[in-house]
Amino acid sequence: MVEIKDGKKILTTPISAEDLKGIKIGDIVYLNGSMTTCRDVAHRRLVEEGRELPVDVRNNAIFHAGPIIRPLENDKFEMVSVGPTTSMRMEKFEYEFVKETGVRVIIGKGGMKENTERACKEFGAIHCVFPAGNAVVAATEVEEIVRAEWRDLGMPETLWNCRVKEFGPLIVSIDPEGNNFFEQQKVEYNKRKDEQIEKISAQVGFIK
Numbered sequence: 001m002v003e004i005k006d007g008k009k010i011l012t013t014p015i016s017a018e019d020l021k022g023i024k025i026g027d028i029v030y031l032n033g034s035m036t037t038c039r040d041v042a043h044r045r046l047v048e049e050g051r052e053l054p055v056d057v058r059n060n061a062i063f064h065a066g067p068i069i070r071p072l073e074n075d076k077f078e079m080v081s082v083g084p085t086t087s088m089r090m091e092k093f094e095y096e097f098v099k100e101t102g103v104r105v106i107i108g109k110g111g112m113k114e115n116t117e118r119a120c121k122e123f124g125a126i127h128c129v130f131p132a133g134n135a136v137v138a139a140t141e142v143e144e145i146v147r148a149e150w151r152d153l154g155m156p157e158t159l160w161n162c163r164v165k166e167f168g169p170l171i172v173s174i175d176p177e178g179n180n181f182f183e184q185q186k187v188e189y190n191k192r193k194d195e196q197i198e199k200i201s202a203q204v205g206f207i208k
Contacts (some may be wrong), residue, residue, distance in 0.1 A: 010166065014059035015104040017124025023172055025181035029128065030168035031061055031105060034146075037160040038062040039085055041153050043093035046100060054149040055161045057103045063130075064090055064108030066156030069145070079142040079162065083135030084109035087116075087127065095119045111173055111182025121178030128170035141167040 001012040002019045011019065013033030023029065036055050045051045067082035087108030090097070094112065097103070098119035106116070106127045116127055130138060142162045149159040173181045 008166065008168075011105065013061065013104075015061075016059065017104075017176065020104065020124055020126055020176045023126060023175055024177075025172050025175045025179045025184070027172045027175075028169045029172060030166045031107075031170065032165055032167070033163065034060040035105075035107070035162050035164045035167060036060070036062050037065045037067055037082065037158070037162070039064050039066060039157060040089055041157045042150060042159055043090050043097055045150075047093045047096045053101055053159070055147070055159050057101050059102060059104050061105035061107060062103050064106070067135075067139070067160060069148075069155055069158075069160065077145040077148060077160075079139040079145060079160075081135040082138045082142065084130045084132060086110050087112050087129075091115055098123050098125050105170075107170060111180065113180070113183070117174055117178040117180050120174045120176055124176050126172055126176060127174040129173050130168070130170055138167070141165060 003010050003012070008030050009027065010030045010032055036057055042053070046053055063082070064085050064087045065082050066085055068080040070078040070080050072078055085108065087110055091112050092115065094106070095115040095118055102123070104125050106125065107130050108127070109129060109132050112127055120126055141164050143165050144163045145160055146163055147161045149161070151158050
């Protein structure tokens with residue numbers, strides 16, 4: 001479901017491809033509902049080892065993150081800090097991951113490339129960037145850690161399935177059409193850079 005609340009565009013899980021249709025790169029969205037931290041080893045286990053993910057992320061969200069967790073009594077946990085890790089490390093796995101799991105929202109840091117673009121376009125998903133340096137703020141938006149799976153991987157790589165409220169701001173970097181904000185900005189940057197180099201070179205051409 002998608003709704004506008006107090007000027008915020010909020011996605012609430014479960015999220016359908018239809019919910020994402022109007023979302024474009026550069027949009028800022030927030031997330032309510034189910035979000036699971038999921039990074040390198042979990043991707044590798046699913047894609048390379050063919051192991052089924054022990055958390056159902058279909059129509060939900062994953063977060064490329066390695067959180068700091070405080071254990072509580074009765075096998076409960078508290079989120080202390082949860083900052084994004086570099087999404088590009090998951091790039092080689094992401095097409096197959098999205099295809100197999102049906103995840104709708106991928107959250108991380110920095111851009112991703114062709115595999116993720118193709119996955120978003122074919123399966124109706126988006127990639128979003130959570131602003132770096134705000135790990136403690138992000139932790140306050142986690143209402144509850146519902147369950148923890150693949151604990152043998154250690155704290156950073158464990159699948160921490162969380163219930164979040166207005167988790168964000170999330171900047172859409174790849175939309176359901178496969179448009180890629182980071183790659184488009186690189187093209188624009190290089191165009192401007194080349195224009196400036198040409199101007200500067202004309203002014204200092206007398207220097208040998």
